[in-house]
Amino acid sequence: MRKGLLALGLWAFVVGVWSQKPIEIKATPLFGQRATLNSPFPIAIEVRSNTGNLRGVLTVRSAGFGSIREYRYPLELPAGGRKVVVATPIVSDYTSSFEILFEGGRHRVSVRQEVQPLGETDTLVVNVGDLIGGLQNLTRIPNRRKTEWGGLSQSGKYQPAYCMPEYFPESALALGGVSVVILHPGAERLNAEQWNALRQWVALGGVLIVPGGAGALYLQVPALRSILPVQPEQLIQAPRLPALGAFAQSRPLNQPVSLTRARVLKGSRTLLRQGELPLIVARPYGLGAVIFLAFHPAEEPLRSYTGIDGFWKALLRHAPDLPPSQTVNRVFAVQSGFTQDQFGWNPQPNLNVETKIELPSLGLVFTLLALYFFLVVPVNYWVLKRFRALDWAWITTPLIALVFVGILARFTAHLYRKPLSANIQSVLIMPVGASEAYAISSALLFFPRAGLYDLQFDRAELVESGTLSSFVRRGGDLMEVLGTLEGDPKVVQDYRVRNLSFQWFRYTRYVELGGHLEAQLRLKPVGRRWQLEGTIRNRFPFPLRQVELHVGDRILYIHDLEPGEGHFVRETVSQKVPPQVARPREVDPWMLRAYSDVASFNDIISLAREEWVQSLPEVSVAYLTAETSEPVLAPSLRDAAQSKARNTLWISIPVEVSNEK
Missing domain, CATH: 2.60.40.10 (Immunoglobulins)
Structure with a gap:
């Protein structure tokens, strides 16, 4: 046995x-x-x-x-x-x-x-914490209309997802497709890298909703408190919330609720209050926003509240619903030169950057080809037939070809003597007062000779090659393979190029600028108009050129600012927000949305401002843009390369709104 x-x-x-x-x-x-x-x-x-x-x-x-x-x-x-x-x-x-x-x-x-893949109009909402399920009602709530095609407005739905704190990513890139993040009990277990990724994601355009209540231990995390619109003070018990009924357009909540009493910080706006107690407070941070709730809507008694659908509908209308990846795609589109006109979408990038490389014109090439065929076919044949020497065609035809090759070589020989060069365009996105920026870069590289090249991208989060959408690739081309060796740095190995070729690379990374912008802006009513006052000071170690301040429906042009130089702003603007209703974005259903609605960087600024008008008209934010040639964020190559950079700073500045005349 x-x-x-x-x-x-x-x-x-x-x-x-x-x-x-x-x-x-x-x-x-x-x-x-x-x-x-x-x-x-x-x-x-x-x-x-x-x-x-x-x-x-x-x-x-x-x-x-x-x-x-x-x-x-x-x-x-x-x-x-x-x-x-x-x-x-x-x-x-x-x-x-x-x-x-x-x-x-x-x-x-x-x-x-x-x-x-979600639909073009759907919005991804990620819930972070121990909550699994319980917010399926979000799928019943339509988001703001996003597209207008053929006279019909279309809107999508909010799609909830759930993530345990242990699985939350440690990079802002991984959050690029998320529009809204809601914290739940258990989120306090996020580590420092995860909190930093969350902060960076908000700065790129995400909306963070931070509920209070009995289980909101994450309110004590210093990394979160630094971007909150309030200063949490204590936990209290409210017998009822009649103000919530008006907000949700439903019956009042007549049950006891645990609330977090908090003090509203400067630069924040209270969206809902009950007496002296702020219930919903918002604050811009970078291109995104942080919204504080004094209660937790996913816990009882809010969870079974009859007006919970109306509450979520009203609250999410205050959340800009475009994910940060759309901003990145739009910047890439502008840098690459994509255009859309009355004849449709042009997928070919415009080489609208200063390459200092003069290629032979198409007219010259076509003229030489036409002349070549004219000499080879009718003239060569007629002359040889005239002299009864058609047998000599096997000699005259190659000789004519060699002559035209030599002529074309005279026009292109200087290109082979050009060095390998890179022209880099970067948009540096950052909130006011920060010294670290998120760089969205496109590099146009000129390779004089064919071969295999290794490119290294330091501190890069994303590296992509080319600008054509996969939808418009020519069917006769061979399958293109781009591989990156992930890590820090990211490496593109054995990248094959042809002679005299231009190659686009797109990449994103964080960069330390060694300084910051110091700014304080305030809007106050003057009669029936609004006056903007404040100071702006350049604390960067490099000068700022072509400085513009986008506020409301105005663009204020500011003189160049040298390091340490300041400027006092006092301008009358029509309103604190654009007076017109923001138009829906027109989207070609066959093309990428990010490529169809922008033609310049100012269009991107305008669309970002429209998001604020549609979602948070009570909260004012200004955007400062400036040109600078530093830093040069070029990829590293083993071969010596000449690099030239053109950077655009995009800095968001919260604007304090005063009702004092």
């Missing part, structure tokens, strides 16, 4: 070991399978080794129409160990799944992760 049990146990052990896979891959989407189009799709990938030590490469691959994008992560796995990688592949037009592949030694294991 004992021998039988021993044999059975030994057999079970052998079968278990034999059936165990040497490499296991588990993919977990951080925000579920739904993803915003043209935005990162964060995936936590766990690779486990059930064999000996392994060194390999984890590849996340997405295939589009005419292109393949690969993200490569070098991994070293100890025996029996595991590694977790958070990958952020981009969801493009034709993405339905991602292939996740690990290759190391003799092992090759792959899995496939499905993805469901």
